[in-house]
Amino acid sequence: MTSHDTTRAPGRREELEEEPTDAPAYEVASRYELHVNGAARTVEEAWLGESLLYVLRERLGLSGAKNACEQGECGSCSVLLDDVVVCACCVLAVDAVGSHVETVEGLTRRGVAADIQTALLDAGGVQCGFCTPGFVVAVYDLLRRRPDAGDLEVREALSGNLCRCTGYGRILEAVRAVQEERSRAGV
Numbered sequence: 001m002t003s004h005d006t007t008r009a010p011g012r013r014e015e016l017e018e019e020p021t022d023a024p025a026y027e028v029a030s031r032y033e034l035h036v037n038g039a040a041r042t043v044e045e046a047w048l049g050e051s052l053l054y055v056l057r058e059r060l061g062l063s064g065a066k067n068a069c070e071q072g073e074c075g076s077c078s079v080l081l082d083d084v085v086v087c088a089c090c091v092l093a094v095d096a097v098g099s100h101v102e103t104v105e106g107l108t109r110r111g112v113a114a115d116i117q118t119a120l121l122d123a124g125g126v127q128c129g130f131c132t133p134g135f136v137v138a139v140y141d142l143l144r145r146r147p148d149a150g151d152l153e154v155r156e157a158l159s160g161n162l163c164r165c166t167g168y169g170r171i172l173e174a175v176r177a178v179q180e181e182r183s184r185a186g187v
């Protein structure tokens, strides 16, 4: 079977028609706890298949991470999971139990992303703004690991974040401005 062999694709009707079972259509967790932005947040009566993005936005009221493609392609939903940038749309919320989740709201509250947000505004790196929270998270993560990241490294670090509006020039300009300002301030 080749990767384009649609005749054997699992979506064929006869393969979808399963014997009826007594199993419930979906599983509901009675209760689990996430650690988000430094606080314990309880999630109740949720389907176990819900993504971290869905739970953050729809159950916990944290709408900073955006839902654009919902398939790991655009980076609009970027959050930190145990200090690693992930696409929250591709992580099951229950898989984040026991981990530390930080969203753009958490970074903003801690004041560690304010200069990035300001620089994006000043440089005109924000147009529709839909991609912006993801860029803020990605730039924050890059600069804490690689404060002196060169142009190529910055481009590579932001390659998972898609912007449909700005052409990227102004976003890159904003990153350079943050690097220069932090370097001047000795941060």
Ligand code: FES
Pocket (backbone or CB within 6 Å): 066, 067, 068, 069, 070, 071, 072, 073, 074, 075, 076, 077, 078, 087, 088, 089, 090
């Ligand atoms: S919404 Fe998650 S990567 Fe696009």
Ligand code: FES
Pocket (backbone or CB within 6 Å): 125, 126, 127, 128, 129, 130, 131, 132, 162, 163, 164, 165, 166
């Ligand atoms: S500013 Fe619109 S997608 Fe980036």
